[in-house]
Amino acid sequence: MHTNFTQPIKQANTAPIKAVIISAFFVALLITGGQVLASGKPVGKKRLFIIPAAAYFFNSTYWDRNGDYKKYDNNTHFGSTILSVNVEYGFSRRLSLLATMPFVINKISQAGYSTSVSGFGDAELGARYYVANINYNVYFSVQGNLVVPLYSSADGKSLGYGKLGTDIRAIGAGDISILSQKFYWEINTGFRQYLGDSGPFQLKNSLSLAYTLNKKSQVSVAGTSVYSFSDAKNALNVTNPLDVSNTKDFNFNQLTGSYSYSLKRNKTLFFSLSKFITGKNTGAGTTISVGYVYKY
Numbered sequence: 184m185h186t187n188f189t190q191p192i193k194q195a196n197t198a199p200i201k202a203v204i205i206s207a208f209f210v211a212l213l214i215t216g217g218q219v220l221a222s223g224k225p226v227g228k229k230r231l232f233i234i235p236a237a238a239y240f241f242n243s244t245y246w247d248r249n250g251d252y253k254k255y256d257n258n259t260h261f262g263s264t265i266l267s268v269n270v271e272y273g274f275s276r277r278l279s280l281l282a283t284m285p286f287v288i289n290k291i292s293q294a295g296y297s298t299s300v301s302g303f304g305d306a307e308l309g310a311r312y313y314v315a316n317i318n319y320n321v322y323f324s325v326q327g328n329l330v331v332p333l334y335s336s337a338d339g340k341s342l343g344y345g346k347l348g349t350d351i352r353a354i355g356a357g358d359i360s361i362l363s364q365k366f367y368w369e370i371n372t373g374f375r376q377y378l379g380d381s382g383p384f385q386l387k388n389s390l391s392l393a394y395t396l397n398k399k400s401q402v403s404v405a406g407t408s409v410y411s412f413s414d415a416k417n418a419l420n421v422t423n424p425l426d427v428s429n430t431k432d433f434n435f436n437q438l439t440g441s442y443s444y445s446l447k448r449n450k451t452l453f454f455s456l457s458k459f460i461t462g463k464n465t466g467a468g469t470t471i472s473v474g475y476v477y478k479y
Contacts, residue, residue: 223322223324223354223355223356223357223369223371224322224356224357225273225276225277225279225313225322226271226272226273226279226478227273227276228273228274228275228276229272229273230272230273230478230479231270231271231272231273231478231479232269232270232271232272232476232477232478232479233268233269233270233476233477233479234268234269234270234474234475234476234477235266235267235268235269235474235475236266236267236268236269236472236473236474236475237264237265237266237267237472237473237474238264238265238267238470238471238472238473239262239263239264239265239470239471239472240262240263240264240265240468240469240470241260241261241262241263241468241469242260242261242459242466242467242468242469243255243258243259243260243261244466244467244468245419245421245465245466245467246435246461246462246463246464246465246467247418247419247463247464248416248418248419248463248464249463250461250462250463252467253421255421255424256421256422257293257294258293258294259291259292259293259421259422259424260291260292260293261289261290261291261424261425261466261468262289262290262291262292263287263288263289263290264287264288264289265285265286265287265288265304266285266286267283267284267285267286268283268284269281269282269283270282270283276313277312277313278310278311278312278313279310279311279313280309280310281307281308281309281310281311281326281328282306282307282308282309283306283307284303284306285303285304285305285306286301286302286303286304287301287302287303287304287342288300288301289301289340289342289425289427290425291423291424291425298340298425299425300340300341300342300425301342302333302334302342303333303334304332304333304334304342304343305330305331305332305333305342305343305348306330306331306332306333307328307329307330307331307350308328308329308331309326309327309328309329309350310326310327311324311325311326311354312324312325312326317357320357320358321355321356321357321358322354322355322356322357323353323354323355324353324354324355325351325352325353325354326350326351326352326353326354326373327349327350327351328349328350328351329347329348329349329350330347330348330349330350330375330377331347332344332345332346332347336428339423339425339426340425340426341425341426341427341428342427343427343428344377344379344382344383344428344431345428346377346378346379346382347377347378347379348375348376348377348378348382349375349376350373350374350375351373351374351375352371352372352373352374352387353371353372353373354369354370354371355369355370356368356369356370364394365394365395366392366393366394367392367393367394367395367403368390368391368392368393369389369390369391370389370390370391371387371388371389371390371391372387372388372389373386373387373388374386374387375387380415381413381414381415381431382413382431383411383412383413383415383431383432384411384412384413385409385410385411385412386408386409386410386411386412387407387408387409388407388408389405389406389407389408390405390406390407391403391404391405392404392405393441398445399444399445400442400443400444400445401442401443402440402441402442403439403440403441404438404439404440404441405438405439405440405441406436406437406438406439407436407437407439408434408435408436408437409434409435409437410434411431411432411433411434412432413431413432415429415431415432416432417429417430417431417432418430418464419433419464419465419466424466430464430465432464433462433463433464433465434462434463434464434465435459435461435462435463435465436459436460436461436462437457437458437459437460438457438458438460439455439456439457439458439470440455440456440457441453441454441455441456442454442455443476448478449477449478449479450475450476450477450478451475451476451478452473452474452475452476453472453473453474453475453476454472454473455470455471455472455473456469456470456471456472457469457470457472458470
């Protein structure tokens with residue numbers, strides 16, 4: 184295992200599309216709990232990734248506190264759109280700086296009625312430090328984020344908890360051969376703590392596996408789990424899904440499929456589809472995401 188990064192970092196970027204397809208998964212995850220752009224391999228010193236993205240989550244069903252799958256009353260449908268800009272900058276060979284700025288539009292529609300709330304959501308500022316690597320192929324890093332709400336809640340409408348939060352995680356990533364085929368894997372595990380009364384403590388874990396189809400295209404699958412714990416055991420507000428700030432004790436598991444296409448060496452489009460598969464005290468929905476990656 185190497186603990187120095189004296190080798191030119193370009194060896195970590197021989198397939199930059201790998202970072203793009205994994206990023207697609209985390210952009211999709213923004214809709215369900217916030218996640219600064221993550222990639223397990225260094226971007227390189229003085230390299231800049233800028234990713235504008237759009238994600239849309241929609242549902243008309245949910246899981247109650249017992250995990251029973253149910254449909255909202257009154258033909259209620261919930262939709263949430265996130266327009267975000269995600270940035271990662273290689274400050275050095277070991278250290279990357281990260282930021283995410285989302286704009287959120289939440290809307291519900293019922294029989295003969297609809298209402299919405301919109302505004303900037305939870306901004307995130309973070310840093311990732313690459314601790315060590317194995318033959319410049321497998322990388323290990325730690326990351327810390329600060330969650331900053333840019334909104335206030337009123338009249339039963341909210342874009343989040345409205346509290347400061349901290350997020351700490353460990354990341355491992357690298358290449359692996361399966362049946363003589365080369366894949367890229369990433370494991371991401373960590374926790375988030377929100378401040379304030381009954382601020383939830385959340386455990387987040389994910390596993391991603393990507394496969395390069397050709398020089399321009401790549402596909403991936405990813406699974407993630409989120410477990411949120413709080414003294415506040417309020418049930419999901421199924422009569423007003425716009426009131427999200429009081430639902431702090433819940434869990435869900437999600438699967439994501441992604442596809443990316445390289446337009447040029449430094450420009451890539453990605454698409455992803457995510458689906459909640461199990462949960463408790465949370466909405467059961469689908470997320471569609473699209474994004475554009477520009478690498479300086």
